[in-house]
Amino acid sequence: MAKQLHLISDGKLSLAAFADIAGRVVSFVDFIHLREKEVSSLELYHGVQLLLNKGVPSQKIIINDRVDVASVFGTGIQLAFHSLPTFIVKKYYPDILVGRSIHSVEEAIEAEKQGADLVIYGHVYMTSSKKDLPPKGITNIAIIKKKTDIPLIAIGGITPDNVSEVLNMGADGIAVMSGILHAENPFQAAECYAKKLIQGGKAYE
Numbered sequence: 001m002a003k004q005l006h007l008i009s010d011g012k013l014s015l016a017a018f019a020d021i022a023g024r025v026v027s028f029v030d031f032i033h034l035r036e037k038e039v040s041s042l043e044l045y046h047g048v049q050l051l052l053n054k055g056v057p058s059q060k061i062i063i064n065d066r067v068d069v070a071s072v073f074g075t076g077i078q079l080a081f082h083s084l085p086t087f088i089v090k091k092y093y094p095d096i097l098v099g100r101s102i103h104s105v106e107e108a109i110e111a112e113k114q115g116a117d118l119v120i121y122g123h124v125y126m127t128s129s130k131k132d133l134p135p136k137g138i139t140n141i142a143i144i145k146k147k148t149d150i151p152l153i154a155i156g157g158i159t160p161d162n163v164s165e166v167l168n169m170g171a172d173g174i175a176v177m178s179g180i181l182h183a184e185n186p187f188q189a190a191e192c193y194a195k196k197l198i199q200g201g202k203a204y205e
């Protein structure tokens with residue numbers, strides 16, 4: 001299966017600025033996450049509209065935590081540790097793509113048991129987003145892949161140079177924040193990640 005590229009918003013750029021970048025890189029990415037912890041439902045609703053206006057299809061949009069906004073648009077949902085239980089969201093929204101953010105093998109197994117469609121595991125490398133927490137490394141990726149059958153997306157400090165290492169452990173894709181959002185040229189950066197995923201994906205299929 002093709003390896004996935006997820007772009008995650010950083011909660012710092014304005015939603016308009018993020019939507020602008022998302023529209024430029026949409027052809028290279030599989031999913032665009034609105035991970036906005038500080039905004040109101042109304043602002044998030046407008047944020048999704050901005051993405052749609054920039055040509056991002058709703059099937060490529062994933063909203064972090066906010067099941068209400070995701071269900072309005074029929075977008076995917078990414079559940080965090082403080083979010084609703086996976087099985088509840090699956091029960092009420094069986095047709096929505098449900099991801100779960102996980103940080104251990106046990107959480108991955110539990111997410112699958114509750115019906116998650118994918119897990120995002122991290123942070124695998126040092127990242128400025130989680131400065132005070134040591135990275136988890138990549139070895140658990142292989143363990144999780146042995147024990148579960150759902151796609152695993154690796155997150156945290158992923159650069160074009162370490163993509164192949166992550167794929168080698170069995171990851172089904174990567175999620176990137178600063179590597180694209182803070183790049184001098186986000187379009188070129190997204191293209192570079194996408195190429196690495198195609199090369200790596202071929203090698204490890």
Ligand SMILES: Cc1nc(C(=O)O)sc1CCOP(=O)(O)O
Nearest residue numbers: 122123127129156157176177178
């Ligand atoms: C949003 C997020 N979640 C993580 C987790 O470990 O669950 S790490 C992370 C930040 C990823 O940013 P960057 O690509 O700039 O390293």
